[in-house]
Amino acid sequence: MKRYLLTRVGQALVVLWAAYTATFLILNLLPSNPVALRLSGANVQIQDLTPAQLAQIEAQYGLNKPVIEQYFSMLWNALHLNFGQSTSLSLPVSTVLAQRLPTTATLAAFAVVFMLILGFGVAYLAAWVQWRPAKIVLSRVPAIGVSVPSFWVGLLLIQVFSFDLGWFPSTGSNGLSSYVLPAVSMALPAGAVLAQVLTSSFEKVLREPYIATAKAKGLSRATIQFRHALRNAALPTLTLLGLLIATAVTGAVIAETVFSISGVGRLAQQAVLSQDVPVVQAIVLVAAVLFVTVNLIVDLLYPLLDPRIAYIPKVV
Numbered sequence: 001m002k003r004y005l006l007t008r009v010g011q012a013l014v015v016l017w018a019a020y021t022a023t024f025l026i027l028n029l030l031p032s033n034p035v036a037l038r039l040s041g042a043n044v045q046i047q048d049l050t051p052a053q054l055a056q057i058e059a060q061y062g063l064n065k066p067v068i069e070q071y072f073s074m075l076w077n078a079l080h081l082n083f084g085q086s087t088s089l090s091l092p093v094s095t096v097l098a099q100r101l102p103t104t105a106t107l108a109a110f111a112v113v114f115m116l117i118l119g120f121g122v123a124y125l126a127a128w129v130q131w132r133p134a135k136i137v138l139s140r141v142p143a144i145g146v147s148v149p150s151f152w153v154g155l156l157l158i159q160v161f162s163f164d165l166g167w168f169p170s171t172g173s174n175g176l177s178s179y180v181l182p183a184v185s186m187a188l189p190a191g192a193v194l195a196q197v198l199t200s201s202f203e204k205v206l207r208e209p210y211i212a213t214a215k216a217k218g219l220s221r222a223t224i225q226f227r228h229a230l231r232n233a234a235l236p237t238l239t240l241l242g243l244l245i246a247t248a249v250t251g252a253v254i255a256e257t258v259f260s261i262s263g264v265g266r267l268a269q270q271a272v273l274s275q276d277v278p279v280v281q282a283i284v285l286v287a288a289v290l291f292v293t294v295n296l297i298v299d300l301l302y303p304l305l306d307p308r309i310a311y312i313p314k315v316v
Contacts, residue, residue, distance in 0.1 A: 009296065015291075019284065021071075027280070088270070107186070107255065110183030111184075113187075114191065118191030118195065119198060120195075122138055123201075139199055142193070150189060154254070172259075172260060173262065190244040197237050202229060205229045239298060251265075
């Protein structure tokens with residue numbers, strides 16, 4: 001188990017380093033002047049600068065150093081949570097992220113809860129009901145959720161539940177009720193995929209011989225499905241669950257834009273439009289940390305459900 005844990009943690013660190021390196025290379029390979037990119041958010045034209053001013057700005061951002069030195073300097077600063085200065089907001093990037101992260105974290109928590117309720121709820125009901133028409137409908141519902149665009153769902157939710165019924169706020173992040181609609185729009189596609197995979201897993205598991213043995217022992221359907229089938233049906237979906245949780249959270253870019261929520265997702269959209277390179281690089285790194293952390297947790301949960309997974313045979 002210790003070896004398994006160290007292997008997974010080591011892989012997570014390699015992925016984080018690769019994500020940071022890829023982001024650095026892409027941003028430095030853009031067909032434009034790096035100084036002009038950083039000044040675009042401040043509405044300053046590079047041609048209006050004197051050579052002395054240009055040299056001063058290059059020194060300020062460390063652009064007067066060789067690329068390899070810039071890479072290691074920025075990597076060292078990132079390890080200390082120093083992502084530089086936002087060119088469009090004139091604030092340290094770490095300060096901007098600290099202001100926006102709590103909002104996005106709250107929204108993400110709501111989205112993950114709704115995703116789990118939708119995914120497991122639909123799949124469990126599809127396996128529970130015996131009436132064939134209802135079973136067919138429940139098995140087809142997730143396909144609708146996958147095919148509907150998130151932004152359209154968000155606009156529909158605003159129209160129905162905000163304007164028509166007045167149950168929830170249409171924009172902003174004032175109070176927990178304002179997170180419900182954007183969280184639902186984020187959770188619907190991911191929850192639908194989870195429901196599809198889990199429904200298929202339930203169908204396969206319920207045909208296993210040990211399920212027939214449990215029925216022969218006189219166990220109730222509720223006991224069989226919850227204590228025996230659910231655990232084994234959930235195992236193949238764990239890897240997918242980790243990806244879906246991270247995808248649902250990164251869907252905050254669309255949800256926060258549609259619902260006018262000042263979180264990291266909307267910050268990413270604004271940073272890309274204003275070509276705010278330090279903010280873009282920091283957000284990509286934060287998203288990579290989220291993906292790696294969620295999938296690392298999922299990897300560590302595997303041995304709890306099936307101890308055989310933690311066994312790594314020795315090479316002779």
